[in-house]
Amino acid sequence: MPYADTGRISLYYDDFGSENAAPGAPPILLLHELGGSSESWAQVIPLLAAYRRVIAVDLRCAGRSEKPPGEFTMGDVADDLAAFAGALALPALDVLGAALGSLAGALLAIHHPARVARLMMCAVAPDMAGPTRQYVAERAEKVRTIGMRGVVDASLANSFPAAHAAARAAYRGLYLANDPAAYAELSLALARLALSAADWGRIAAPTLVAPGAHDFLWPPAIGEQVARLVPGARFEILADAGHFPHLQAPASLARLALGCFAR
Numbered sequence: 001m002p003y004a005d006t007g008r009i010s011l012y013y014d015d016f017g018s019e020n021a022a023p024g025a026p027p028i029l030l031l032h033e034l035g036g037s038s039e040s041w042a043q044v045i046p047l048l049a050a051y052r053r054v055i056a057v058d059l060r061c062a063g064r065s066e067k068p069p070g071e072f073t074m075g076d077v078a079d080d081l082a083a084f085a086g087a088l089a090l091p092a093l094d095v096l097g098a099a100l101g102s103l104a105g106a107l108l109a110i111h112h113p114a115r116v117a118r119l120m121m122c123a124v125a126p127d128m129a130g131p132t133r134q135y136v137a138e139r140a141e142k143v144r145t146i147g148m149r150g151v152v153d154a155s156l157a158n159s160f161p162a163a164h165a166a167a168r169a170a171y172r173g174l175y176l177a178n179d180p181a182a183y184a185e186l187s188l189a190l191a192r193l194a195l196s197a198a199d200w201g202r203i204a205a206p207t208l209v210a211p212g213a214h215d216f217l218w219p220p221a222i223g224e225q226v227a228r229l230v231p232g233a234r235f236e237i238l239a240d241a242g243h244f245p246h247l248q249a250p251a252s253l254a255r256l257a258l259g260c261f262a263r
Contacts, residue, residue: 003064006083012064013057013084014038017049026117027053028261029081029093031101033123033244034136034190035155035175035183037063040098044246047254052094052261057084059104061182072185074193078107085115092117094261095205098246099123099218100190109203116205120260122238122245122253123211125218126200126225128193132217140187143180152176159243161214167247200229207233208260212241212248234260 004011021027028048032040038056048054058065060072060080081104085093095116097105102121109116125132139151152175160168207230211223220237227235236256241249 004084004087006080006087008083009060009068009080010066011057011060011080011084012038013055014045016045016054016056017051018053020049020051021053022051025052025261026091026094027055028257029085029090029095029105030054030056030246031081031095031097031104032056032059032062033099033101033159034186035178036098036171036244037174039063039174040171040244041246043250044254044257047251048257051258055088055090055093057081059101059186061186062178067179067182069181070185072189074103074107074189075111077104077189078111081108082112082115094118094120096120096257097122097124098244100186103190103193103195106195106200106203109205109207110199113202113204118207118261118263119203119205120208120210120257121223121226122241123215123218123223123243124209124226125222126197126229127195128191133191136187137191140184140191143184143187147180148176148178148183158217160248161216161242163214164242164248167244171244171247197229200226201231203230203233206263208236208256209233210236210238210245210253210256210260212243212245213237213239214242217243 095105102124209227
């Protein structure tokens with residue numbers, strides 16, 4: 001079973017497409033959303049792995065990775081990823097994140113710049129301040145008392161537009177399978193995240209911000225704010241996606257990612 005124990009955390013990962021990678025092309029690291037796991041990328045992976053080595057990892061407190069008790073920060077999640085890359089002796093990575101994974105990728109680029117060759121973020125916000133922080137924190141506390149089933153319908157309705165009802169139904173089982181205590185801690189780490197304009201300005205990797213046109217939670221205007229904060233960042237809207245482009249428009253996302261990472 002593919003686990004990497006870094007000494008600080010044990011992370012589950014899947015590794016695909018090594019035989020298809022062009023010489024010198026860095027692996028693509030996929031970072032999932034809150035409530036998901038490496039399995040969230042199932043429709044995207046074969047489209048990317050036809051051309052590149054692709055590594056999909058479960059973040060701490062998600063999927064099959066270790067779920068340590070107690071508080072942690074999103075900075076710890078980024079440190080986990082840097083240690084993971086070191087444990088596998090990976091070169092600088094092309095990083096593709098979605099929602100929570102976008103912010104984990106941004107923090108990896110900020111705090112461990114040598115680990116990131118290029119960065120693509122789908123569904124991202126410049127900060128968690130305001131209603132989003134309150135919503136995420138309140139949902140975390142609710143999950144502790146009533147479990148994942150008590151929040152699943154409202155959570156997925158916010159993330160999947162009506163046009164993606166089939167994708168929502170397919171995702172429901174993955175969401176329900178989360179460990180409530182671990183999900184709550186990861187949620188609170190996200191809720192506590194505070195990033196300044198100066199933090200975003202430290203990202204040196206070539207960056208693409210690519211929100212879904214129908215993202216209710218972090219609409220394109222929010223993503224555009226991030227693109228303006230990252231030096232030289234490009235901005236492109238995925239016309240057929242909502243908050244989770246990798247689940248709602250995998251082919252469009254894969255095409256855009258391959259173009260981004262070929263530059």
